[in-house]
Amino acid sequence: MGPEESDHTGAKAQPARDGETSLVDRLREGDEGAFVELIDRYQAPLERFLRNYLPSPDLAEDVAQETWVAMLQALPRFEGRSSLKTWIFRIGANRAQARMRRERRTLSFSALKSAMTRDDDESADIEQLLPSAFSAETGMWAAPPARWEDQPETKLLSDETVRHVRETIEQLSTMQAAVITLRDMEHWTAPEVCEALEISEANQRVLLHRARMKVRKALESQLEPDAS
Amino acid sequence: MNSQMSRAGQGFTCHEVIRLVTDYLDQVMPAADRARFEAHLQGCDGCDGYLEQIRTAIRVTGHVPPETLPPEARERLLDAFREWKTAEPAKAGRNGWLPGKLRQLFKR
């Protein structure tokens, strides 16, 4: 049995790797190069991640900066039990949630409405997310789904298709969007996501599953406009 | 007769396969379920195609480009770090103390 650490959540994510340990040591010594390395690696992903919680890019940038300050402040208490990466994003998520609680009082009506739509999304009917070629009544495929993997790369990864996917993710609930951003855009592992978002593996999977179903559905309407 | 589908507890339905796709891709299914899942895919074009569509969705999501960091924002962060560093790093290191001036940098 070991003592509980402030940056330890009990999740099974990789603890700080050797490269990260020396990065933390250098930061504590005030090495600017270490800080540059860190913001070059994580500032853009952090801002993109925070956008899931906050209604405007300006707010996300603001909270990202707040996150770095909070990270420097808390550095003495970081004991390397979680990775530096998940720790930074956890600080960011907590700051973003706190900011939203404050902003809700002053937000404009339209921004508030969009924030509420996102949070309300969890109840969406899962049946509607099934492929159009699948019949929920019979439990059978009316026709096999189209083989998207055979489509040319230029269509599959066109600016238009990718933009449509990004817009779909922006419409997801905050937690679904946060999970799919980290898993499928940043290529984090499931344990890393659980550690950063402080959620269980089962919850992480449900959120990811629903988010991917919605992205797949969005692609269906994009790649097969006649299907539904 | 399809013995695999007729025995209770054997074989997944298409509905179950659709529901379990994420568990399958994350490799968190018990070995026996995994084998049943893969057996279903072997015999079901529909579910096999569906799994490939989900894989494609993951791939396209991975191609959403990250935002680029404006140079001013980077400079502001570096200024903040320099403040933190010069303001008694030893004290900052022990107590997590942060100078008020550093906080000011973030107020735009």
Ligand SMILES: [Zn+2]
């Ligand atoms: Zn099937």
